Amino acid sequence: MSITAAGALLPDWEATADVVIVGTGVAGLTCALDLAGLRVLVVTKGAPDEANTSWAQGGVAVVRDEHDPGDSVAAHVRDTLVAGAGLCDPAAVSLILAEGPGAIGRLIARGAHFDAGPNGLLRTREGGHTANRVIHAGGDATGAEIERALLATVGSAGSSGLPAVLADHLALDVVLDGTGRARGLSVLAPDGRIGLIRATAVVLATGGAGHLYAATTNPGVATADGLAMALRAGASLADVEFMQFHPTVLWTGPGDLGHRALVTEVVRGEGAVLIDATGDRVMRGVHPLEDLAPRDIVSLAITRRLATAPGGVTDHVYLDATAIPAPVFRRRFPTVSAACLAAGIDPTRQPIPVAPAAHYHCGGVVTDLDGRTTVPGLLAIGEVARTGLHGANRLASNSLLEGLVMGERAAVAVRGDVAAETPRAAELVLMPPPGADPAGRIELQATMSSSAGIGRDLPGLLAAQSAVASLGDVSDGVGGATVTRASVEMANLVAAAGALLAAAELRTESVGCHVRTDQPVPAVAR
CATH class of the missing domain: 3.90.700.10 (Succinate dehydrogenase/fumarate reductase flavoprotein, catalytic domain)
Structure with missing residues (x-):
């Protein structure tokens, strides 16, 4: 990797694909498998099964043919809207929950095994639900079973046109052309070389941001990478102040x-x-x-x-x-x-x-109901995205369902975009890789835990913004210095923390999982 005098990145190697997907959780793998026949490359910075999905225990909330007396998709919608404290998008809630049963059926057809009894799939209840509608696998290993089934399908690809997985490669940034359209991805290989993957569409499925905090249920890969990449690409974010604590x-x-x-x-x-x-x-x-x-x-x-x-x-x-x-x-x-x-x-x-x-990030990159962001050619699905399903607080076990449904919908959108695209060699804008000193990571997490955890106030948020800003100017990258996974993750954490703190400052009322102790009485959500 080298940097020109103008600050542009010269990659060490290049590859091409129709679609590049970042992340191997339920959303990313579902989207990738539904794009069979296209040249799809799935990039993950760890092992293929090192995703938030693998750690999901409870199950998938869905109303299928077997359900409690009186339960319905409409009742599931009502429970979701109540949990979201007035900030859900009703259209998103209705669509995703209505398409959930079909998505579960297709997941089962791909080999996922859910716990079953003589009357069909077993169901249980979690917080906020008014009926037993949470299906599960392996008792409390639902995410692991879903991940196993999807990866087994990817692993059987061979020459069948199914997606390839590029493991142990850290996504650095979405690469744009001169018009601001996403045209690919820059990545850091294990040997330290930086590559460029040219693609017609880029899909962020990077999961959560739990490692903004000192203690989290998230695996080590959840360092807000997708949020930071979207910000640097110019995409809109919303509801980023809503971090759900389990x-x-x-x-x-x-x-x-x-x-x-x-x-x-x-x-x-x-x-x-x-x-x-x-x-x-x-x-x-x-x-x-x-x-x-x-x-x-x-x-x-x-x-x-x-x-x-x-x-x-x-x-x-x-x-x-x-x-x-x-x-x-x-x-x-x-x-x-x-x-x-x-x-x-x-x-x-x-x-x-x-x-x-810290458990689940309810906000993220703003998308429509096909996963498209405000940047042409860039999509976001799963926990990194803000579809409007969760509002101010996620209803338990809605996340895996969202990943399945939005993975499928994004695949349909991407397939249409690729078919409509006229192949051409676009002039790309290649920026230096992001970087910040990883020595400040513990300080950042301690600051976020104390000032932006369960209970926030204006003085604490302002002090935290100043502390986080001092931990690294991510806009200039690391110049000619060695680029490492730790330095890139730190840059991403700094960028995402700054966005969360700014949003938490602006939302002065207490609502959902955003509690302003200086405004303790919940106001009408806006």
């Missing part, structure tokens, strides 16, 4: 940072309850659904309970699942059981220590 992450000590083991919400759906150090119920009287209230409400209730320090414990509460018979718990929640036992906790005999942690 209320029940396994607490193993105050020094345990980074990725934390999730204790799925379905444990509460099966009867577990939250208690404080004195044994008092945390959610009693807080919400009509008590322990199955929407996640923003439960996380906030835990935070407020800890602020009063009952029993002297200020950093965690407990999830009491001991009423669930031990054989049932172990069979239904093998992933949770293994994590607890590894930490020296027997969840069938003692309450599980839990605390909230």
Whole structure:
């Protein structure tokens, strides 16, 4: 890689594809498989299965033929709108949830196995749902099963025209032509060389941004790459202030940072309850659904309970699942059981220590209902996108469904765009790779956790903006310095943190998972 005097990037190698997709989660792989027959290259900075999808435990919320008496897609829509606190796009909610059953059927046809009984697929309930409509796989390993099925299909490609996966390559930036249209992707190879992939369409399916915070349920790859890439390409973002904190992450000590083991919400759906150090119920009287209230409400209730320090414990509460018979718990929640036992906790005999942690980013890159962004040729799907489904707070288990549906819809849009495109060698605008000093990453995460976590106020947000800005000017990249994954990820975290903090400053009312402690009474969402 070299940089010209004008600051342009000269890549070390080039490749071409019809479509380049960044990310190997449910959205990206679904889109890639639906584009069979085109030259599709899927880029991922880690191993192919190293995606947020693999870690999803609870399941997929969907109303199929087998459903609770009285349940319907319309009821699912109502629950989603309630959880989103007035900021969902009703058209997006209706469309995605209505197309969900068909998408699940096609996923099953691709080899995904969901837990079933004599009357069809088994269903459970999570927070915010008024019916049992969450289907699951492997007890609490739904995401892992979906990822397995999709990757198995990709892996059988051979010469069949199915997509190829380029693993261990970090996407740097969306490459634009002189008109501002997306024309490809710059990537960092494991050997440090920088390549250019020319393509007719670019699809961001990069997942979440949990590592903006000190503790998260997200795997290490979730460093807000897609948000930062979209910003640098000139795409619009919305609702980025809405970071959902999962209320029940396994607490193993105050020094345990980074990725934390999730204790799925379905444990509460099966009867577990939250208690404080004195044994008092945390959610009693807080919400009509008590322990199955929407996640923003439960996380906030835990935070407020800890602020009063009952029993002297200020950093965690407990999830009491001991009423669930031990054989049932172990069979239904093998992933949770293994994590607890590894930490020296027997969840069938003692309450599980839990605390909230950054989980799901409800906002992101603005798209239409085909995944198109405000930049021609650039699409975004999955958690990185803001379709309008989630509003101010995601309803549990709607995310995998969104990934499936939007992956399919984006594929239809891309196939049409590729067919309509007249092949030509576009003049590309090649910018230096982004970079910032990775030594500031812990400081950034600590700042975001303290000032932009559950509860924010104007002085804290302004101070955080100043602190984050001092951690690196991402606009100039790293010049001739060595480009590393750590320096690029740090640049992306700085850019995304700045966007989140600015949006949190502008939204002065408390709504959904954005709680302004200096404006504690929720206002009418706008």
